[in-house]
Amino acid sequence: MLVNVCSIIGFNGQITDAAPLLVDSLKKMEYRGYDSVGIATLNDGKILISKGVGKVAEVDKALELHNLPGHVGIGHTRWATHGGVNDKNAHPHFSCTSEIAVVHNGIIDNYQELKDELSKEGHVFKSQTDSEVISHLLEKYCKKYDFDYIKSLIATCNTLKGSFAFVAIFKNGLICGARFDEPLIIGVAPSAIFLSSDVLGFLKYTDKAIFLDNGDIVTIEDGKYHIFDINNNKVTRVITQVAWELASTEKGKYAHHTIKEIHEQPSILLNSINKNNNFQQFCEYVKNASNVYITGSGTSYHSGLLAKRLLAKYAKIKAEVIMSSEFHYFSDTLESNSVVIAISQSGETADVIHSVKKAKEGGSKILSIINVPTSSLARLSDSFLVLNCGPEIGVAATKSFLAQLMVLYNIVSVMSNSRLDLNIAMQKKLVKDVEKTLELDEYIESLMAKLDNEIKHIYILGRSIHYPIALEGSLKIKELAYIHAEGIAAGELKHGPLALIDNKSVVIVLNPVDETYQDVISSSNEIKSRGAVIIGISNKHHDIYDEYIELPECVDFLYPVIEVIPLQIMSYYLALKMQVDPDYPRNLAKSVTVK
Ligand code: M6R
Numbered sequence: 001m002l003v004n005v006c007s008i009i010g011f012n013g014q015i016t017d018a019a020p021l022l023v024d025s026l027k028k029m030e031y032r033g034y035d036s037v038g039i040a041t042l043n044d045g046k047i048l049i050s051k052g053v054g055k056v057a058e059v060d061k062a063l064e065l066h067n068l069p070g071h072v073g074i075g076h077t078r079w080a081t082h083g084g085v086n087d088k089n090a091h092p093h094f095s096c097t098s099e100i101a102v103v104h105n106g107i108i109d110n111y112q113e114l115k116d117e118l119s120k121e122g123h124v125f126k127s128q129t130d131s132e133v134i135s136h137l138l139e140k141y142c143k144k145y146d147f148d149y150i151k152s153l154i155a156t157c158n159t160l161k162g163s164f165a166f167v168a169i170f171k172n173g174l175i176c177g178a179r180f181d182e183p184l185i186i187g188v189a190p191s192a193i194f195l196s197s198d199v200l201g202f203l204k205y206t207d208k209a210i211f212l213d214n215g216d217i218v219t220i221e222d223g224k225y226h227i228f229d230i231n232n233n234k235v236t237r238v239i240t241q242v243a244w245e246l247a248s249t250e251k252g253k254y255a256h257h258t259i260k261e262i263h264e265q266p267s268i269l270l271n272s273i274n275k276n277n278n279f280q281q282f283c284e285y286v287k288n289a290s291n292v293y294i295t296g297s298g299t300s301y302h303s304g305l306l307a308k309r310l311l312a313k314y315a316k317i318k319a320e321v322i323m324s325s326e327f328h329y330f331s332d333t334l335e336s337n338s339v340v341i342a343i344s345q346s347g348e349t350a351d352v353i354h355s356v357k358k359a360k361e362g363g364s365k366i367l368s369i370i371n372v373p374t375s376s377l378a379r380l381s382d383s384f385l386v387l388n389c390g391p392e393i394g395v396a397a398t399k400s401f402l403a404q405l406m407v408l409y410n411i412v413s414v415m416s417n418s419r420l421d422l423n424i425a426m427q428k429k430l431v432k433d434v435e436k437t438l439e440l441d442e443y444i445e446s447l448m449a450k451l452d453n454e455i456k457h458i459y460i461l462g463r464s465i466h467y468p469i470a471l472e473g474s475l476k477i478k479e480l481a482y483i484h485a486e487g488i489a490a491g492e493l494k495h496g497p498l499a500l501i502d503n504k505s506v507v508i509v510l511n512p513v514d515e516t517y518q519d520v521i522s523s524s525n526e527i528k529s530r531g532a533v534i535i536g537i538s539n540k541h542h543d544i545y546d547e548y549i550e551l552p553e554c555v556d557f558l559y560p561v562i563e564v565i566p567l568q569i570m571s572y573y574l575a576l577k578m579q580v581d582p583d584y585p586r587n588l589a590k591s592v593t594v595k
Pocket of ligand 1: 298352476591
């Protein structure tokens with residue numbers, strides 16, 4: 001399977017040097033993918049390419065990417081397992097004549113047959129990527145259509161199968177791009193035009209964006225853009241003002257985005273409730289549905305698992321949660337008049353998008369909970385709620401998880417006939433509780449410092465509404481610190497996992513005082529007698545804990561919101577202890593836009 005989650009950027013600045021802007025833009029988008037980087041600029045009618053393996057800053061330092069001359073250019077950061085991480089496979093990719101260079105995000109499903117065909121026709125490939133077929137196809141069709149660029153682009157897009165967005169530079173200074181199931185956005189600045197996979201690629205220079213429709217083709221020349229559909233009709237798309245502030249993409253006083261985003265949580269917590277005014281409409285869909293399904297990936301899936309428990313207990317609504325990568329296998333069984341609630345920070349996760357498309361085809365209504373209101377998922381939805389937590393740069397989802405929980409709590413609150421009441425006073429108290437929990441930062445850092453450096457396994461136990469948080473905490477530890485961690489429903493211990501526990505194990509128990517408390521203490525006893533170290537996270541101390549993280553007192557149902565915070569902080573400090581970069585975990589990318 002190919003995996004390719006990249007950032008692409010094109011820039012036509014007329015009088016401004018392209019290279020420093022491209023490098024800067026790629027740094028801003030690096031969270032999407034980060035194993036190699038490259039840029040191409042046009043100088044004196046010649047396309048110059050510089051590319052290498054590593055993060056943008058490293059490659060820039062070594063190759064001085066920012067010094068490539070020219071006012072027009074394209075750039076790329078790559079995240080790939082296909083074709084190996086090396087200079088040759090880094091983008092941009094030239095055509096045979098070096099008169100066209102291409103950067104690409106997505107997968108070309110039929111690249112092998114195209115490569116074979118093009119090779120027979122005399123094209124010589126220099127990389128092992130699927131992406132390189134695009135530059136060769138453009139070259140082939142430019143020749144065939146006598147440099148009618150739009151015709152050549154259309155023919156290229158019609159030949160490619162898969163999901164892709166690409167940006168190409170031609171030796172006459174033309175920049176063009178195409179969007180087919182991968183994001184591509186035009187940034188309109190006073191004296192420059194950008195073409196990017198993410199608004200962060202140009203937000204420093206302009207907040208005016210055009211979110212291209214699927215199937216759109218764009219050309220940029222002399223500081224002007226033109227958009228066409230696949231039938232060669234000129235089309236108009238609206239210019240949107242992007243609400244995100246650039247300040248929220250900087251690290252500020254923090255060493256990493258991840259810890260900054262963890263500490264931002266009190267300030268964004270209530271935005272998700274107060275800045276959405278369509279909760280009633282959203283909930284009407286849920287009320288009128290014959291069946292409710294929830295889908296999401298990774299952290300967003302964990303939010304769904306908590307929502308299922310809250311909906312059942314407080315709103316008396318049964319919902320089935322299916323992780324998006326598995327959804328496909330159930331989609332035929334969805335009843336008509338079902339509602340699918342899709343949860344996704346990015347709104348671009350391929351597994352989620354495919355699930356939703358399948359469900360839509362079967363007649364389900366699509367409701368979504370997203371952070372990016374202009375995302376593909378938003379466009380596919382009958383109604384959506386926005387997280388409003390600002391851009392999340394750290395690859396690990398932290399503040400977006402809390403924001404998702406707040407949206408979900410509010411849905412349950414609206415539907416629960418006051419059984420779960422998230423009134424204003426409670427919301428304010430919750431903000432205080434989150435602030436108080438964040439004050440544990442230094443204490444948790446010291447706890448993590450005490451743990452054995454050779455620590456190999458961490459288990460997190462919880463029951464009922466705490467179980468999804470156990471899963472979420474273990475995901476954070478795995479991805480940030482590269483330590484094996486497992487979230488376990490505490491009652492399942494004796495059905496197998498207890499065999500793993502010995503005097504080298506570290507077990508975290510999520511144990512606020514509620515209906516699950518006593519049973520979790522019993523599980524802790526079973527663990528203690530096998531010699532493991534127990535870290536208790538609770539509002540009540542117990543002698544069984546070797547270490548204790550004290551949570552503020554709050555209403556039972558809100559404990560998941562505050563107990564996840566110590567787990568986020570632990571994961572961050574474990575990453576530092578393991579000397580790995582918490583913002584950019586190896587092998588991962590922020591938006592997984594391919595299956
Ligand atoms: O953008 P999404 O919420 O759809 O992303 C889903 C997952 O890829 C994401 O939550 C991933 O698991 C994070 N790295 C978790 O921290």
